[in-house]
Amino acid sequence: MSLLDTLKKLFRPPLLSAPTPPSPAPAGPAADVCAPPPAPIACAARHRQVQCCDPHGLHRMAYTEWGDADNPRVLVCVHGLTRNGRDFDDLARALADHYRVVCPDVVGRGRSDWLGVKDDYGFPVYVADMVTLIARLDVEEVHWVGTSMGGIIGMILASQAGTPITRMVLNDVGPIITATSLRRIGQYVGRAPRFADFAAAEAYIREVGAPFGALSAAQWRHLTEYSIRAVDDTEGGFAMVYDPGLGDAFRSTPIVTDIDLWPVYDGVRCPTLALRGAESDLLEAATFAAMAGRGPRARTVEFAGVGHAPMLMDPAQIAVVRDFLLADGRPPGGLTSPG
Secondary structure, three states: OOOOHHHHHHHHHOOOOOOOEEOOOOOOEEEOOOOOOOHHHHHEEEEEEEEEEOOOEEEEEEEEEOOOOOOOOOOEEEEEOOHHHHHOOOOOOHHHOOOOOEEOOOOHHHHHOOOHHHOOOHHHHHHHHHHHHHHHHHOOOOEEEEEEEHHHHHHHHHHHOOOOEEEEEEEEEOOOOOHHHHHHHHHHHHOOOOEEOOOHHHHHHHOOOHHHHOOHHHHHHHHHHOOOEEEEOOOOOOOEOOOOHHHHHHHHOOOOOEEHHHHHHHOOOEEEEEEOOOOOOOHHHHHHHHOOOOOOOOEEEOOOOOOOOOOOHHHHHHHHHHHHHHHHOOOOOOEEEOO
C-alpha cells in the first residue's frame, strides 16, 4: 500500500464539499508570565499568518518567524502532533544569525484555526499548507527540521519531484511508525483535562512529556506556557492550545499494525540527518539503523536518556542540528552517538 493510501486510510480526508467555516483558535497561549527579557531586534519573534485551503473551505495558519526577514536562506521547523511552533524557540534563536527561521503552528494547534470538519485533519491538508507557506515566504528552497509529525510532513514533501526541501532533519521519526506508539499517543490526544491553575497544567505537561528527557524547570515552564490557553467561561482555568478533535482519527480507526512509509523515505534525495531518542517507542532502533543505508542514507545521531522525542532545547542537541544544517556539501551517512 502506498504512503498516500496508508495516510488516507488512517485520516480519511473527504472530497471537496460545501464550505465549512473554520473555528478561530481560542485565545492564545497563557499570558507570558515567564517570558524572557526583550530580545534584540534581530532575534525577536515575529507573529504572522497565512491563509490556506482545506477540503471544506479556508483556514488561517499562524507561524512564528525569527532572524532577518530578508534572508533568502530559510529554515522551516515543524512540530509534533499536539505541540506547536514555540517548541523551537531555543533552536530558532541559535540559528537566527544564519537563517530566516519559520515555525508554523500546524492547523488545529497553537494560534492557528481549528478545522470545522475534524476528519480533515491529516497529512494531505498539512502538506498542502506547508506548500502554501513556502510560497508565501517567496523562496525556492528551504531547509527543514521536523519532529515526529513534522518529520512525516517533511518526508512526504521531500520525496516529491521538484521539492523545495534541500536539507532535512528528521527528529525521532522514520519510515516505520509503530502501532505501539500510536496507541500510546491515542490514549491522551484530545483528552487533556481542564486545569485549575498553571501549576496543574505544568504537572500534566511534565507527565505526558516525560519521554522528552531531563529538561530544566525553565524549559518545562516554557513548554507549559505555550501549550495552554486561559478558558474564558464561568469555570475558568486553562485548557490545551490544540483542538480536541485531533484525537478523532485515532479513535475512529483501529491501529493494529505499524505504518510503513519506506517507499516515501526511499524517494528522499536531499542530505538528511535522522535523530533518535534512545528510549523512543516510535522510532525503533532497527528502523533507525536501516535509515543510514537506503533512501537518502541519513546521517544518524542518537541521544541517551531521551524517548519520544528530543525537544532540541539542550545545547548539545542544538549543536548537532546546527552543524548538520550549516555543513557545506558534507555527504550524509554514518552512525554516531554523542556521549
